[in-house]
Amino acid sequence: MSVFLxxxxxxxxxGLTYALLALGLTVIFGVMDMVNFAHGEFLMIGMYAxxxxxxxxxxxxxxxxxxxxLIGLVLGALSYRLLVRRLLQGPTIAxxxxxxxxxxxxxxxxxxxxxxxxxxxPGGLVVxxxxxxxxxxxxxxxxxxxxxxxxxxxxxxxFLQRTRVGLGLRATAAHREAARYMGVDTDAMNSIxxxxxxxxxxxxxxLLVNFYYVSPTVGMVFAMITFTTVALGGFGSVPxxxxxxxxxxxxxxxxxxxxxxxxxxxxxxxxxxxxVLLRPHxxxxxx
Amino acid sequence: MGIxxxxxxxxxxxxxxxxxxxxxxxxxxxxxxxxxxxxxGFGRAVAVQFLLYATLGLSWNFIGGYGGQIDLGGAKNVxxxxxGVALPMLWWNAPFWVGLPIGxxxxxxxxxxxxxxxxxxxxxxxxIGTLAVALVWQELFTFWRWTNGARGVLLPLKPTPDxxxxxxxxxxxxxxxxxxxxxxxxxLNWFRKSKLGYELRAIREDEDAAASLGIxxxxxxxxAYCISAAVAAAAGAFYAVYYGYIDPASVMHMDLSVMIAMTxxxxxxxxxxxxxxxxxxxIPLDRYLGAxxxxxxxxxxxxxxxxxxxxxxAYQPKGVWGIIESLAPARSAQRNEWxxx
Amino acid sequence: MLLEAKRIVKRFGGLVANDGVDLxxxxxxxxxxxxxxGAGKTTLFNCITGFLRPEAGTIVFDGTDITGWPPHxxxxxxxxxxxxxxxxxxxxxxxxxxxxxxxxxxxxPDEARRVARSVLELVGLDRAAHRYPGEMPxxxxxxxxxxxxxxxxxxxxxxxxxxxGLSPEEMEEFAELVRRIHQERRVAFVVIExxxxxxxxxxxxxxxxxxxxxxxxxxxxxxxxxxxxIEAYLGESHAASR
Ligand SMILES: Nc1ncnc2c1ncn2[C@@H]1O[C@H](COP(=O)(O)OP(=O)(O)OP(=O)(O)O)[C@@H](O)[C@H]1O
Ligand SMILES: [Mg+2]
Numbered sequence: 001m002s003v004f005l006x007x008x009x010x011x012x013x014x015g016l017t018y019a020l021l022a023l024g025l026t027v028i029f030g031v032m033d034m035v036n037f038a039h040g041e042f043l044m045i046g047m048y049a050x051x052x053x054x055x056x057x058x059x060x061x062x063x064x065x066x067x068x069x070l071i072g073l074v075l076g077a078l079s080y081r082l083l084v085r086r087l088l089q090g091p092t093i094a095x096x097x098x099x100x101x102x103x104x105x106x107x108x109x110x111x112x113x114x115x116x117x118x119x120x121x122p123g124g125l126v127v128x129x130x131x132x133x134x135x136x137x138x139x140x141x142x143x144x145x146x147x148x149x150x151x152x153x154x155x156x157x158x159f160l161q162r163t164r165v166g167l168g169l170r171a172t173a174a175h176r177e178a179a180r181y182m183g184v185d186t187d188a189m190n191s192i193x194x195x196x197x198x199x200x201x202x203x204x205x206x207l208l209v210n211f212y213y214v215s216p217t218v219g220m221v222f223a224m225i226t227f228t229t230v231a232l233g234g235f236g237s238v239p240x241x242x243x244x245x246x247x248x249x250x251x252x253x254x255x256x257x258x259x260x261x262x263x264x265x266x267x268x269x270x271x272x273x274x275x276v277l278l279r280p281h282x283x284x285x286x287x
Numbered sequence: 288m289g290i291x292x293x294x295x296x297x298x299x300x301x302x303x304x305x306x307x308x309x310x311x312x313x314x315x316x317x318x319x320x321x322x323x324x325x326x327x328g329f330g331r332a333v334a335v336q337f338l339l340y341a342t343l344g345l346s347w348n349f350i351g352g353y354g355g356q357i358d359l360g361g362a363k364n365v366x367x368x369x370x371g372v373a374l375p376m377l378w379w380n381a382p383f384w385v386g387l388p389i390g391x392x393x394x395x396x397x398x399x400x401x402x403x404x405x406x407x408x409x410x411x412x413x414x415i416g417t418l419a420v421a422l423v424w425q426e427l428f429t430f431w432r433w434t435n436g437a438r439g440v441l442l443p444l445k446p447t448p449d450x451x452x453x454x455x456x457x458x459x460x461x462x463x464x465x466x467x468x469x470x471x472x473x474x475l476n477w478f479r480k481s482k483l484g485y486e487l488r489a490i491r492e493d494e495d496a497a498a499s500l501g502i503x504x505x506x507x508x509x510x511a512y513c514i515s516a517a518v519a520a521a522a523g524a525f526y527a528v529y530y531g532y533i534d535p536a537s538v539m540h541m542d543l544s545v546m547i548a549m550t551x552x553x554x555x556x557x558x559x560x561x562x563x564x565x566x567x568x569x570i571p572l573d574r575y576l577g578a579x580x581x582x583x584x585x586x587x588x589x590x591x592x593x594x595x596x597x598x599x600x601a602y603q604p605k606g607v608w609g610i611i612e613s614l615a616p617a618r619s620a621q622r623n624e625w626x627x628x
Numbered sequence: 629m630l631l632e633a634k635r636i637v638k639r640f641g642g643l644v645a646n647d648g649v650d651l652x653x654x655x656x657x658x659x660x661x662x663x664x665x666g667a668g669k670t671t672l673f674n675c676i677t678g679f680l681r682p683e684a685g686t687i688v689f690d691g692t693d694i695t696g697w698p699p700h701x702x703x704x705x706x707x708x709x710x711x712x713x714x715x716x717x718x719x720x721x722x723x724x725x726x727x728x729x730x731x732x733x734x735x736x737p738d739e740a741r742r743v744a745r746s747v748l749e750l751v752g753l754d755r756a757a758h759r760y761p762g763e764m765p766x767x768x769x770x771x772x773x774x775x776x777x778x779x780x781x782x783x784x785x786x787x788x789x790x791x792x793g794l795s796p797e798e799m800e801e802f803a804e805l806v807r808r809i810h811q812e813r814r815v816a817f818v819v820i821e822x823x824x825x826x827x828x829x830x831x832x833x834x835x836x837x838x839x840x841x842x843x844x845x846x847x848x849x850x851x852x853x854x855x856x857x858i859e860a861y862l863g864e865s866h867a868a869s870r
Contacts, residue, residue: 035411035414035415086601087601090600090601092357092410092411093355093357093556094601094604095411096410096411097357097600097604100414100545101594101595101596102593104545104589104593107586107589108590109586109590109593110586111585111589112585112586112587112590115585116585220422220541224418224419227415227419231415262426262429263430265422265423265426266423269419269422270423272415272419273404273420276408276412276416277404277408
């Protein structure tokens with residue numbers, strides 16, 4: 001029982017980062033009914049940003065968090081301005097291939113630039129720290145990532161609920177045409193949605209670097225986990241992303257503990273599959 | 288429906304324009320004499336790979352091109368076809384012709400069962416679903432011991448050319464690949480004129496309208512999905528004997544799924560010879576790029592594909608076919624006028 | 629009775645879009661279905677044609693209980709429909725669009741093409757057969773949708789706001805077309821419409837829905853004189869409830 005509890009807590013910690021990742025994807029989906037296949041690559045770029053900052057500027061990936069956030073923000077907004085805006089005029093097939101192409105571009109671009117080797121942070125304030133809470137031993141880096149993710153999630157949630165821009169985003173998500181008639185600049189909202197997506201993914205990546213290796217192909221793994229999370233929480237649902245992130249984190253940790261770490265992705269894909277079939281609109285999805 | 292009629296439909300290209308028919312004829316002749324004209328091993332290998340990918344692109348067209356269901360998991364079928372040949376050959380020394388039906392049956396059966404679930408998803412959801420399913424298979428084939436895991440399967444080599452095991456020189460492989468390609472092309476040619484083909488096109492345009500016109504949407508998609516799997520698996524079986532070695536990273540990888548879909552998309556999705564054009568662009572590009580850049584420029588090839596695919600998606604979703612169409616607007620207008628009269 | 633839908637109930641969350649609606653159609657009858665925005669007219673169509681599954685009620689068509697059947701089976705059984713917002717298949721020519729309908733009754737595309745041509749001739753679209761619907765005016769697209777529905781050889785056609793967006797002349801033409809098809813093919817119709825000038829002269833009988841409930845039924849004259857109907861159309865409460 002105590003092993004199960006410990007595994008579950010590990011899962012919740014990871015799940016908070018998944019929730020942050022899912023938040024970015026779900027905002028884009030909500031605002032424009034579109035899946036960003038490159039979401040995992042935004043995360044990967046954020047990881048490299050934090051890793052490089054730690055390796056060359058200041059030896060702590062935590063310093064890389066704002067850097068990664070900024071890079072992700074610009075990357076997201078640019079992706080929208082240069083590519084996605086054009087894709088919206090085309091058929092669904094073009095939208096799918098378009099952001100899929102962006103994913104390949106970033107992934108293999110990173111491979112060309114950084115090479116295939118796995119890298120990990122050289123050290124840092126929380127890297128490798130052990131946190132002892134009663135009988136529980138936790139990885140300080142994971143706790144930090146979880147806390148940071150939860151904080152950022154709350155911040156974005158506040159932004160969506162309490163600011164004018166947030167209201168515009170929610171209005172666009174609820175009804176694009178109506179929002180436009182009421183004077184919301186929906187094109188700008190799309191840009192902002194992509195910027196939020198990029199920034200949150202980038203910062204999630206930077207937090208992960210404290211305990212996770214970086215490689216050009218790491219994005220796919222997290223992308224699939226994020227798709228699962230978003231599907232589970234309901235495409236477009238922000239509270240859903242939070243709950244589902246934690247569920248996915250726990251399912252992953254439990255699978256790794258009781259079956260095999262190699263199978264954890266297979267189980268997560270299975271969850272995705274079942275969810276989309278049985279509850280197409282997710283646990284907390286709209287409609 | 289009589290078998291004679293099916294064969295006639297599969298072999299007749301009468302409804303295409305003169306230029307298209309001429310193009311197809313010239314292309315087939317060129318492919319038929321290719322091994323006599325080109326003696327370099329590299330050139331011949333490029334040709335075989337081209338035919339293989341063109342066949343895979345044709346397989347994608349059934350469900351992705353005509354049906355509009357963006358399948359991003361085509362590699363799993365290639366994997367089933369390849370392992371279907373490789374494992375029985377390894378275990379029991381079973382000939383290619385025994386393994387081929389095993390691989391094809393496995394791919395079709397899997398597509399039938401999972402398709403029943405996957406094909407209820409629409410648009411982006413279906414694309415993600417197929418991606419996930421293919422990734423699971425890759426993971427499982429890497430994880431399992433009975434498939435030889437990540438080590439893959441090295442096919443036992445025969446001392447002499449052997450038709451039963453499909454082992455022969457480059458010329459033999461060329462004609463085998465050409466045969467498979469022509470067979471697939473004819474199948475797709477039948478398909479696009481058949482009831483099923485019309486049903487899939489209707490579904491691509493509007494699923495609800497299709498259902499309201501009496502189309503059993505799920506059943507139609509399922510049929511096309513299984514046909515697509517069968518063709519891809521046959522190509523996978525050929526892949527196994529051609530390369531002599533397979534592993535999950537080569538025959539089940541996402542990159543392969545991407546190449547399959549891209550071949551069709553770049554040439555023109557839902558156009559009979561679209562995948563042929565797509566493969567003619569991509570495969571030589573890939574191989575010559577690889578030869579030119581050498582081993583150290585990892586990833587550059589896919590960066591270039593990615594650029595192409597983004598440009599196509601953003602500016603010309605109909606692919607090369609769309610470019611040709613826009614270059615010859617006068618002709619299509621003429622055709623309309625003539626028919627109106 | 630050709631169609632008998634009894635006590636249909638359909639909810640969306642808390643909203644009751646159909647609250648015990650009855651609709652019966654006789655062989656060769658033309659029924660008008662009217663009511664303010666959000667009354668539940670389209671929802672009733674969707675329940676009958678299998679796009680939605682009603683929570684309660686039964687639908688019997690030509691002696692067969694078709695409640696809960698999927699759309700394609702309903703169509704093959706003999707009910708065809710059009711959509712409130714035209715649903716062209718823009719990648720297919722008008723002839724091919726209609727062929728898709730004809731394929732509900734045959735396995736041979738050649739045969740379907742013959743049927744499509746004859747239906748296109750009936751609705752007067754034969755000259756536009758090889759054009760794409762997206763490049764044609766709305767009136768043509770609506771005619772094509774009707775042709776497509778007819779090609780499935782239905783005994784009942786359900787039209788959802790076919791006249792909206794048409795000019796008065798086009799509307800008059802469309803009404804003529806419906807009458808002609810009704811006479812030549814003995815097809816029954818259910819016609820949803822907001823434009824009274826179109827639907828009232830066309831209909832033998834009219835059913836009025838409001839807030840998901842049937843509030844009146846009768847001949848066009850009876851219904852227009854009914855105080856409840858006038859109230860439903862003038863009262864603003866329904867507009868606000870959308
Ligand atoms: N799929 C759905 N999900 C949720 N609510 C729905 C759905 N379809 C319809 N509704 C709601 O049900 C009610 C009835 O809608 P319906 O489309 O049947 O009305 P209608 O009579 O056809 O109106 P109109 O004349 O505007 O077309 C409306 O309030 C509508 O918002
Ligand atoms: Mg309506």
